[in-house]
Amino acid sequence: MSKRFYALISLTSLALLIFYNSSFGLPTHLEKIKANGVLRVLTRIDPTTYYQSPERLNGLEYDLVNLFAQRLGVTVEFIVPATFDxxxxQITRNKADIAAAGITVTEQRQKIMRFTQPYQEITEQLLYHASNKKPKQLSELDDGILELVKNTSHIETFTRLKKTAPSLSWLTNDELDSNGLIYLLNAGLIDYTVSDSNQIELIHRFYPHVEIAFDVSELLPIAWALSQGEDDSLYDEVNRFFSDIKHDHTLDQLLDRYYSHTNRLNDFDHCKFREHIRSRLPQYQALFEKAAAQNQLDWRLLAAIGYQESHWQTDVSSGTGVKGVMMVTQDTADLVGIDNRDNAKQSIMGGSQFLKHRIEQIAPEIAEPDRTWFAIAAYNVGAGHLEDARILTLQQKGNPNKWLDVKKRLPLLREEKWFKKTKLGFARGDEPVLYVENIRSYYDLLIWHTEANNPMQKNAMDEKPAIPQNNALAIDSPLL
Known part of the structure; x- marks a missing residue:
């Protein structure tokens, strides 16, 4: 029999199944999920998707999936298979409801699974070791080792590129993910690999020897994947969900949460910070840990603020009267009960108490992590000016409880057109925005350097042989 006949039989069977389900009241895929109370989701451990932060599980996919589950009124069961493959x-064989794993939509994948509307766009980028000459075209890769992850969109891209660059060759790794290969690249064990642009944007700062050469693809969509079976009920609901969170800017707020601060520091800042982690942090780490524990804070967040303030030095001061490791003002010292701002122990304890005080002052309706960013902004510019910016945000129909919206209005406090309408008037409102973003970057780097069981590094160190195949700105804190 012809392929056309078999295709006709398959389509007829599917149509009859849909008719049978709708005619006789059998539950749809979505109704089954709601009845069971559980949404089963495939994902992977990656900074772009799903990971354990110091406080809780985090990641863009983690947040998106939980928002969708709340919409359905169900809980989530996350499933983390051993490999991306x-x-x-599993999703093609209907082993879960959704695959939310930063999956690139490709022509080949669309033949075997259904993709929802995209929520992000990326390019695939060639990475190289900084000790090598930056390649400008694919033909320059012939003398080096290029390694790619098995069954990724990167393989599809390079298979297509090989048609016009026949000498192009690579190794395929079926054990490591992209993070693992980037780790090997940074260590100089391979010469080249490929990363999605959103992934390297998040982790580039952790790998000082990795550089971006050029894009190897056009813009590509990222979306959730569903199996091709059952019916359209879940698929349609997911698409309505993404339409809604794009319309109300929830998606923008989530993207800002994970990506806005990642490029604040340049290479010099990163190198200097890593050197200071080795040479300066050890003498203060115990003080940060003790002060943070007494005030229910993460010591690395407190240390990140201290680094932004003084680069972990005690003998510093500014023209505004702040001084010490945490650059504390005399008024703040009086408030928290310290009498020697030059003393590192007192300065760190005072800064910790002041940050805790700022967090407690933040409006209760502001949730984490925005609550922390608001508190750090208030630590820098003052609670009154921060409240002025929140009021401006509300007047301009933004969300006064979201850092993404308020940080756009804080710089307006420099402009007379706006600050004359506020209670406290003029403020250098751009400075707390940069201050917060810098601290977020330092905090991320400290977490990276202090986590003993980093899953990406562990994955890379467990590597098996591959299969051969064809300036942060210096900002004073005058309110401290």
């Missing part, structure tokens, strides 16, 4: 295999 396993994720694709």
């Amino acid at each position: 396993d994720i694709l295999w």
Whole structure:
């Protein structure tokens, strides 16, 4: 029999199944999920998707999935297969409801799974070791080792590129993910690999020897994947969900949460910070840990603020009267009960108490992590000016409880057109925005350097042989 006949039989069977389900009241895929109370989601451990932060599980996919589950009124069961290839295999065989794993939509994948509307766009980028000459075209890769992850969109891209660059060759790794290969690249064990642009944007700062050469693809969409079976009920609901969170800017707020601060520091800042982690932090770490524990804070957040303030030095001061490791003002010292701002122990304890005080002052309706960013902004510019910016945000129909919206209005406090309408008037409102973003970057770097069981590094160190195949700105804190 012809392929056309078999295709006709398959389509007829599917139509009859849909008719049978709708005619006789059998539950749809979405109704089954709601009845069971559980949404089963395939994902992977990656900074762009799903990971354990110091306080809780985090990641863009983690947040998106939980928002969708709340919409349905169900809980989430996250499933983390051993490899990315396993994720694709399981979703095509209907082993879960959704695959939310930063999956690039490709022509080949669309033949075997259904993609929702995209929520992000990326390019694929060639990475190289900084000790090598920056390649400008694919033909320059012939003398080096290029390694790619098995069954990723990167393989599809390079298979297509090989048609016009026949000498192009690479190794395929079926054990490591992209993070693992980037780790090997940074260590000089391979010469080249490929990363999605959103991934390297998040982790580039952790790898001082990795550089971006050029894009190897056009803009590509990222979306959730569903199996091709059952019916359209879940698929349609997911698409309505993404339409809604794009319309109300929830998606923008989530993207800002994970990406806005990642490029604040340049290479010099990163190198200097890593050197100071080795040479300066050890003498103060115990003080940060003790002060943070007494005030229910993460010591690395407190240390990040201290680094932004003084680069972990005690003998510093500014023309505004602040001094010490945490650059505390005399008024703040009086408030928290310290009498020697030059003393590192007192300065760090005082800064910790003041940050805790700022957090407690933040309006209760502001949730984490925005609550922390608001508190740090208030630590820098003062609670009154921050409240002025929140009021401006509300007047301009933004969300006064979201850092993404308020940080756009804080710089307006420099402009007379706006500050004359506020209670406290003029403020250098751009400075707390840069201050917060810098601290977020330092905080991320400290977490990276202090986490003993980093899953990406562990994955890379467990590597098996591959299969051969064809300036942060210096900002004073005058309110401290």
